[in-house]
Amino acid sequence: MDLDALRIDVDRLVGRLDALGEIGAVHGPNGERGCARLALTDADRDGRDLVVGWMHDLGLDVHVDAIGNVVGVRAGDDPTLAPVMTGSHIDTVRTGGRFDGNLGVLGGLEVVETLERHGVRTRRPIAVAFFTDEEGARFQPDMLGSLVYVGGMSLEEALDVRAADDGARLGDELARIGYAGPVPCPAASAPHAFVELHIEQGPVLEDEGVTIGVVTGVQGISWTELTITGQSAHAGTTPMRLRRDPGYVAAEITAGVRAIARQMAGTQVATVGRLEYVPNLVNVVPSRVTMTVDLRNTDEHLLQQAEHRFASLCERLAADEGVTIERRTLARFEPVEFDARMIDRVEATAQRLGHSTMRMPSGAGHDAQMLARVCPTSMIFVPSANGLSHNIAEHTDTADLQAGADVLLQVLLALANEG
Amino acid sequence: MDLDALRIDVDRLVGRLDALGEIGAVHGPNGERGCARLALTDADRDGRDLVVGWMHDLGLDVHVDAIGNVVGVRAGDDPTLAPVMTGSHIDTVRTGGRFDGNLGVLGGLEVVETLERHGVRTRRPIAVAFFTDEEGARFQPDMLGSLVYVGGMSLEEALDVRAADDGARLGDELARIGYAGPVPCPAASAPHAFVELHIEQGPVLEDEGVTIGVVTGVQGISWTELTITGQSAHAGTTPMRLRRDPGYVAAEITAGVRAIARQMAGTQVATVGRLEYVPNLVNVVPSRVTMTVDLRNTDEHLLQQAEHRFASLCERLAADEGVTIERRTLARFEPVEFDARMIDRVEATAQRLGHSTMRMPSGAGHDAQMLARVCPTSMIFVPSANGLSHNIAEHTDTADLQAGADVLLQVLLALANEG
Numbered sequence: 001m002d003l004d005a006l007r008i009d010v011d012r013l014v015g016r017l018d019a020l021g022e023i024g025a026v027h028g029p030n031g032e033r034g035c036a037r038l039a040l041t042d043a044d045r046d047g048r049d050l051v052v053g054w055m056h057d058l059g060l061d062v063h064v065d066a067i068g069n070v071v072g073v074r075a076g077d078d079p080t081l082a083p084v085m086t087g088s089h090i091d092t093v094r095t096g097g098r099f100d101g102n103l104g105v106l107g108g109l110e111v112v113e114t115l116e117r118h119g120v121r122t123r124r125p126i127a128v129a130f131f132t133d134e135e136g137a138r139f140q141p142d143m144l145g146s147l148v149y150v151g152g153m154s155l156e157e158a159l160d161v162r163a164a165d166d167g168a169r170l171g172d173e174l175a176r177i178g179y180a181g182p183v184p185c186p187a188a189s190a191p192h193a194f195v196e197l198h199i200e201q202g203p204v205l206e207d208e209g210v211t212i213g214v215v216t217g218v219q220g221i222s223w224t225e226l227t228i229t230g231q232s233a234h235a236g237t238t239p240m241r242l243r244r245d246p247g248y249v250a251a252e253i254t255a256g257v258r259a260i261a262r263q264m265a266g267t268q269v270a271t272v273g274r275l276e277y278v279p280n281l282v283n284v285v286p287s288r289v290t291m292t293v294d295l296r297n298t299d300e301h302l303l304q305q306a307e308h309r310f311a312s313l314c315e316r317l318a319a320d321e322g323v324t325i326e327r328r329t330l331a332r333f334e335p336v337e338f339d340a341r342m343i344d345r346v347e348a349t350a351q352r353l354g355h356s357t358m359r360m361p362s363g364a365g366h367d368a369q370m371l372a373r374v375c376p377t378s379m380i381f382v383p384s385a386n387g388l389s390h391n392i393a394e395h396t397d398t399a400d401l402q403a404g405a406d407v408l409l410q411v412l413l414a415l416a417n418e419g
Numbered sequence: 420m421d422l423d424a425l426r427i428d429v430d431r432l433v434g435r436l437d438a439l440g441e442i443g444a445v446h447g448p449n450g451e452r453g454c455a456r457l458a459l460t461d462a463d464r465d466g467r468d469l470v471v472g473w474m475h476d477l478g479l480d481v482h483v484d485a486i487g488n489v490v491g492v493r494a495g496d497d498p499t500l501a502p503v504m505t506g507s508h509i510d511t512v513r514t515g516g517r518f519d520g521n522l523g524v525l526g527g528l529e530v531v532e533t534l535e536r537h538g539v540r541t542r543r544p545i546a547v548a549f550f551t552d553e554e555g556a557r558f559q560p561d562m563l564g565s566l567v568y569v570g571g572m573s574l575e576e577a578l579d580v581r582a583a584d585d586g587a588r589l590g591d592e593l594a595r596i597g598y599a600g601p602v603p604c605p606a607a608s609a610p611h612a613f614v615e616l617h618i619e620q621g622p623v624l625e626d627e628g629v630t631i632g633v634v635t636g637v638q639g640i641s642w643t644e645l646t647i648t649g650q651s652a653h654a655g656t657t658p659m660r661l662r663r664d665p666g667y668v669a670a671e672i673t674a675g676v677r678a679i680a681r682q683m684a685g686t687q688v689a690t691v692g693r694l695e696y697v698p699n700l701v702n703v704v705p706s707r708v709t710m711t712v713d714l715r716n717t718d719e720h721l722l723q724q725a726e727h728r729f730a731s732l733c734e735r736l737a738a739d740e741g742v743t744i745e746r747r748t749l750a751r752f753e754p755v756e757f758d759a760r761m762i763d764r765v766e767a768t769a770q771r772l773g774h775s776t777m778r779m780p781s782g783a784g785h786d787a788q789m790l791a792r793v794c795p796t797s798m799i800f801v802p803s804a805n806g807l808s809h810n811i812a813e814h815t816d817t818a819d820l821q822a823g824a825d826v827l828l829q830v831l832l833a834l835a836n837e838g
Contacts, residue, residue: 136702219655231807236713240680251671276696279512283692292701330701390654
């Protein structure tokens with residue numbers, strides 16, 4: 001048969017996306033269908049069970065490793081060759097959508113089902129993986145499962161991470177939901193190559209009217225938690241000049257990192273996503289504020305520059321207001337450049353299928369950036385409606401899902417048949 | 420006997436302050452002994468029960484009204500004359516001290532006990548009151564009990580107020596703790612006069628080395644709750660120029676109201692005491708931020724000016740960032756000027772007792788400002804160590820407690836013996 005003409009069945013793909021999206025479903029006031037499936041919660045377990053069931057239905061050999069990563073393998077004709085791997089994650093943030101991560105995993109299963117239905121065999125095995133705690137919404141750092149998979153963090157350290165919400169230990173939660181598997185982690189050997197299909201999670205493809213984003217690399221990420229301690233005092237009786245207000249300092253930092261990102265321009269972004277006041281009462285100057293700062297850039301040198309400006313800002317504000325600022329690194333990943341030949345292959349394949357393409361860096365972190373440490377890697381992006389992600393209104397048109405999964409199919413097929 | 424020579428027993432007063440302070444006690448790492456007795460909680464009930472027990476021990480006739488205000492009355496010789504009233508509140512903020520409010524109530528009981536022990540009778544009755552929910556930490560507005568007492572808010576509206584913490588209805592909580600009393604509220608008749616002993620809650624008396632603050636009035640208070648709604652989005656993939664970030668707007672408002680207060684100088688203060696992010700995750704631009712702004716000034720015209728500048732700031736920021744800002748008034752009280760003859764009387768009495776004095780406005784709101792609507796009113800301030808209040812390190816030296824309660828005794832005695 002003409003392998004180049006092989007296409008996925010988008011209705012079957014959408015059916016799986018909808019079914020998985022029902023687990024932890026969040027319904028918005030305007031018909032939005034989002035998802036709250038935080039890592040290692042009961043909802044995550046239910047989602048894992050569903051996907052593992054599908055893997056078994058497709059005849060995959062399912063492996064669960066010690067950090068809960070799940071890999072389903074379809075055998076190839078040559079058992080001596082390393083598998084080609086695809087995949088992503090199925091955990092979500094608290095106000096997440098149905099596509100982020102899930103598309104990469106279910107797109108991989110759809111590729112396998114297409115090959116099965118058409119009786120197509122490959123030289124190399126094809127592996128479809130989902131990695132534990134990619135979002136980092138509950139356990140930091142993010143991309144934890146794939147990081148441990150490639151040996152970037154020790155298993156012991158990862159199992160001891162505590163949840164940001166309820167303080168639970170990652171290893172305990174993993175055992176509780178039944179996903180502390182027997183396969184050693186980090187993995188004993190590297191895949192032949194890794195390709196991840198993912199939604200863009202930003203507005204660029206839609207703005208440019210382009211269907212396929214050819215991902216050249218991933219921005220570096222720097223996450224810092226600040227604990228700012230000042231002096232709680234009465235809001236009515238404490239003159240402004242005598243205040244040591246951690247809320248004011250947090251505000252200046254929030255505005256200050258925005259200004260740093262604006263001034264640096266380029267790919268630099270800066271976000272304050274978490275901020276908590278203590279005691280949080282209308283007529284009390286807070287005693288303590290905890291907040292996070294998320295800095296990202298595709299250039300390591302520029303990211304370090306942003307970090308230095310942020311650190312100086314904190315020092316100056318602490319001195320001016322008479323507060324103390326404790327800084328803790330939650331995550332730090334250098335920018336990643338994907339393999340040039342893998343990038344070319346994604347681009348050429350998409351163009352051969354008749355899709356418009358553009359090369360772009362990823363603003364978000366992805367499991368692919370971890371796999372890039374051990375094998376040639378790239379990613380395929382499809383558009384996000386209105387640029388929304390980490391939002392229950394997250395959406396990608398069916399035609400774009402078809403396009404992305406077809407590119408994934410053709411790239412995997414070619415990789416799986418090379419020597 | 421020489422009534423001018425009569426003095427209170429400060430050990431007895433401190434004993435009562437300590438005993439009441441044990442209810443809802445919060446112990447700090449450096450030996451601080453604070454208090455968390457939020458209005459209409461179980462702790463508030465226990466505190467009320469203790470104070471009502473003391474009132475009965477002192478032979479007072481105890482009245483509980485429909486909003487939970489408690490008034491203990493010591494009879495006078497002439498039953499046709501209106502009572503002289505003193506008192507304050509016994510609820511605290513979550514990180515409160517043992518003196519704020521409590522001193523005014525227990526100072527009043529100490530005056531009664533001093534008169535009892537010395538067999539001193541007065542022409543007019545002397546009433547010692549504590550008013551419900553002065554702090555406003557749980558139910559807004561603050562000074563709710565005394566506001567209803569003087570007819571400034573309807574009983575029905577007050578009973579329907581919902582708690583900021585758990586959403587409980589004030590009327591239900593009042594009934595639950597057994598303090599929905601039978602006495603009608605607002606009060607049927609006004610006291611002859613009202614005097615409130617209170618800690619300064621600020622640093623001025625200590626800075627100036629003065630023992631007694633003669634309070635000339637109370638700053639106007641304007642409390643606003645803002646709900647800022649923007650667009651939740653992925654922290655890594657959303658370019659800065661496309662963000663509609665309510666956290667950034669909250670930060671600019673926090674810094675902006677500080678700037679307004681600094682520029683206006685004088686008695687103007689501005690505080691952001693409560694601030695909450697939704698969804699509050701490190702890698703998500705928040706969708707919504709709720710915050711409060713507390714503005715105070717002794718001059719109504721200047722307070723309105725601050726409010727207008729604050730409102731303009733909100734409008735400008737909402738337009739610039741593309742967010743919506745919903746504003747809700749939680750409390751609004753005009754500045755209060757106390758009765759000139761009552762102020763003179765407090766000052767003259769303190770000076771006759773040999774204490775240094777200074778006239779000052781109150782930065783905090785007090786029940787006295789509500790009573791000032793219906794009868795001649797003033798207040799007596801004593802120093803707060805390091806200016807701290809709404810803080811578990813709140814402290815007033817024993818000598819200052821003695822001075823303040825002695826002034827209260829002599830002022831009440833003179834008022835209670837006039838025709």
